[in-house]
Amino acid sequence: MPEGDAVWRTAQRLHEGLAGDRLAGSDIRVPAHATADLSGRRTLEVVPRGKHLLHRVEGDLTVHSHLRMEGSWRVHPVGRRHALGHRHTVRALLWSTRRVAVGDSLGMLDLVLTSQEHRVVGHLGPDLLDPGYDAQVALANVRADPHRTITEACLDQRNVAGMGTIFTAEPLFLLGINPWTPVGGLDPGQVEELLSTARRLLVLSCRQGRTTITGRGDVADDDAWVHGRVGLPCKRCGVPIRLAPIGQQPQQRVMFSCPGCQGGRAPTDDGAPQTPLGHARRRYT
Known part of the structure; x- marks a missing residue:
């Protein structure tokens, strides 16, 4: 899902497009709010909160949304409203x-009181x-x-908001930390540096x-160290990047890492050859 x-960029687009109008x-095409009418209310601001969007309007009301895997908000000239509104999604x-x-x-998607x-x-x-990000609370939570x-x-x-698989995998690689390391196996300074790197x-x-x-700007198609690079050689050591599941269902994810730079293969990695994304004919071991 979007990170x-x-x-943040989505909130900026919405804010720039509607704030003050x-x-x-x-x-609103969800059963609980299908009869809601926001006409006449001025958009005050649109702000992100982690992976959530808060579209605040006059009258102590907020349109709250979360993009999840496939969601999006787009801003268009009002003349396109009828054509765009026909999409069943x-x-x-x-x-x-x-x-x-x-x-x-x-x-x-729901409506809540801003208060x-x-x-x-x-x-x-x-x-x-968040400009008011509390690093010490985040560190203690993690x-x-x-x-x-x-x-x-x-x-x-619930520990720290805004990190997804990209902004977890990449800082872990940059700091040479194996993604399967227990939190207790890292000293506080390492965790603090990990969070500050993700924020940066x-x-x-x-x-x-x-x-x-x-x-x-010249590497937009491959602007990552490990994320999305399964089966491709590490840009540092040349060992192929691996992909393996991490966590328990229903929160299980998959995580990219470099066995050469991050202390070996994952405990959930069966060692089978992995095909690079978009490279069905090539295999690396």
């Missing part, structure tokens, strides 16, 4: 006299992209369970306008 930087109409339309925001395939946003985002840990893998602890949004990379991606690890 903190992508959600009075809504001329709305169409559209879950929300919010429009002013100038622009329309289209929420497509949203994983979560009660804690009901939908109060469980989240410190947001890495270190709370010493038996959990560092990957699972970082991906748990997220901020860089927000500034660049796309998800980036190196910040170089």
Whole structure:
């Protein structure tokens, strides 16, 4: 699913497109709010909170959404509203006299009182992209369970908000940490550096306008050390990048890592040859 930087960029698009404008109409296509009418309410701001979006309008009301795996918000000239609204996957339309925001395939959508946003985002840990990010609280949260893998602890949004598999895999590689290392196997300084590295990379991606690890504009198609590079040689040591499951269902994920730079293969890696993504005819062992 989109990570903190992508959600931040989405919030920026919505804010720039609608903030300050009075809504001329709305169409919320979820049963609980199908009769809601936001027309006449001015958009105050659209802000991210971890991987959640909070579209605040006048009257103590917030349109809360989560993109999950396939969701998106796009802003278009209002003249395209009718054509765009015919898509069966559209879950929300919010429009002013100038622009329309289209929420497509949203994983979560509801209306909450702005004064009660804690009901939908109060469980989240410190947001890495929040100017008021509390590094010490995030550190304490991640270190709370010493038996959990560092990957699972970082991906748990209740500990720290905004990290997904990209912004977990890449900092772990940069610091030479095996993703399956128990939290208790790392000293506090290592965990603190991991979180600060993830924050730095997220901020860089927000500034660049796309998800980036190196910040170089000439490597957009391969701008990562390990994520998405299964079966391809490590850019540092040449050992093929591996992919293996981590965690327990239903929170199980897959994680990319370099056995050469990060202390060997994962305990869940069966060692079978892995095909690079998009390279069906090539195999690396």
